[in-house]
Amino acid sequence: MSGGAAPWGRRSLLALATALAAGPAEAAGPSLRAEAGRTRLSLPLGGSRIAWRLVAAGAPPRLLLDLPGLAWTGPARLPGAGLVQAMERQGSGASQRLVLRLAGPVAPPVAREAGGVLLIDLSPGPEAGFRRIADGRTLAAAAPRGPLPLVVLDPGHGGRDPGAIGARGTQEKRITLAAALELKRQLEAAGRCRVLLTRSRDVFIPLGERIGLARRREAALFLSLHADSAPGARGASVYTLAETATDGFSAALAQRENNADRAGGLRLPSVPPEVQRILLSLMRHETRTGSERLARLAVATLGNEVPLLPNSHRRAAFVVLKAPDVPAALVEMGFLSNPQDEAALNRPAHRARVAAALAGTVHGFLAARGTSPSQRG
Numbered sequence: 001m002s003g004g005a006a007p008w009g010r011r012s013l014l015a016l017a018t019a020l021a022a023g024p025a026e027a028a029g030p031s032l033r034a035e036a037g038r039t040r041l042s043l044p045l046g047g048s049r050i051a052w053r054l055v056a057a058g059a060p061p062r063l064l065l066d067l068p069g070l071a072w073t074g075p076a077r078l079p080g081a082g083l084v085q086a087m088e089r090q091g092s093g094a095s096q097r098l099v100l101r102l103a104g105p106v107a108p109p110v111a112r113e114a115g116g117v118l119l120i121d122l123s124p125g126p127e128a129g130f131r132r133i134a135d136g137r138t139l140a141a142a143a144p145r146g147p148l149p150l151v152v153l154d155p156g157h158g159g160r161d162p163g164a165i166g167a168r169g170t171q172e173k174r175i176t177l178a179a180a181l182e183l184k185r186q187l188e189a190a191g192r193c194r195v196l197l198t199r200s201r202d203v204f205i206p207l208g209e210r211i212g213l214a215r216r217r218e219a220a221l222f223l224s225l226h227a228d229s230a231p232g233a234r235g236a237s238v239y240t241l242a243e244t245a246t247d248g249f250s251a252a253l254a255q256r257e258n259n260a261d262r263a264g265g266l267r268l269p270s271v272p273p274e275v276q277r278i279l280l281s282l283m284r285h286e287t288r289t290g291s292e293r294l295a296r297l298a299v300a301t302l303g304n305e306v307p308l309l310p311n312s313h314r315r316a317a318f319v320v321l322k323a324p325d326v327p328a329a330l331v332e333m334g335f336l337s338n339p340q341d342e343a344a345l346n347r348p349a350h351r352a353r354v355a356a357a358l359a360g361t362v363h364g365f366l367a368a369r370g371t372s373p374s375q376r377g
Contacts, residue, residue, distance in 0.1 A: 029074015
């Protein structure tokens with residue numbers, strides 16, 4: 001398994017087996033048409049479901065179209081037209097990609113499927129605008145069919161456990177719930193996933209129940225929201241699971257969050273040997289790979305909206321990240337111990353910006369499931 005592959009759940013494995021049994025779809029190569037300053041790429045998809053995904057990259061400007069499982073019948077290199085200088089197919093099978101080398105910056109592409117053909121319309125755009133979208137985020141992707149993937153959002157703390165308390169008396173549990181509700185609203189408005197909160201009001205939920213909910217519902221990902229306290233720290237940061245923390249700061253944060261059960265009057269049991277074996281299994285390995293990819297996306301999207309803590313992606317043994325089969329990350333949206341972070345997190349407009357960045361993270365993660373994560377081209 002490559003370093004960026006997405007974890008396979010029970011349903012995903014069944015879907016993969018079905019696809020392999022059916023064989024790859026055959027499709028003609030793409031064609032370009034330039035007219036009135038605009039350029040259209042047409043690519044037949046062979047009549048089968050292809051989980052395509054479109055991203056942009058800079059230096060030089062280009063579009064990267066992931067086409068996992070598409071049986072290619074055209075040449076590997078194709079001449080360009082209009083806004084596209086040239087096209088090149090890279091990789092094969094699940095890691096196949098079409099690279100469009102652009103003559104210059106373009107506006108955000110408009111992509112859609114019509115009659116088994118993928119159509120991508122390009123028009124000129126400003127250089128500054130192209131730089132903003134050329135960061136690996138998903139610009140367009142195949143519309144989901146069947147049940148939408150489930151995203152579990154975990155507002156940290158709650159009930160008798162207020163979490164961190166800022167200098168102005170701001171309680172972490174209230175900030176995390178407000179942010180989670182806003183993120184839920186934005187995700188549901190986009191219509192690309194279902195959303196479930198571990199808590200939707202001011203109640204205490206044991207840590208084990210939070211991750212247990214995500215596992216029982218076969219969630220596609222688990223995102224835990226926090227706003228902790230740490231002297232001298234300011235800015236957002238993202239954490240994934242590691243039995244050994246990357247630094248003392250991360251270890252202290254994990255210890256404080258893991259003590260939340262005692263604040264609510266409950267304590268998690270010690271981890272039995274069989275769970276340790278699960279942690280070392282292939283499922284755990286693949287889940288952690290997905291978690292790392294989720295964290296990288298979160299750092300990239302948050303960095304466009306809010307200040308970041310130095311070394312923004314860190315690792316520690318957070319209990320809420322220990323599900324062996326659900327990719328998970330913990331997001332510190334800022335630190336209530338910092339007056340600037342506390343003031344910002346109390347503003348609904350700032351929380352909406354954080355939520356918009358995290359919604360982009362979720363959409364990018366879900367769109368990339370089963371496609372090649374490489375951004376080379």
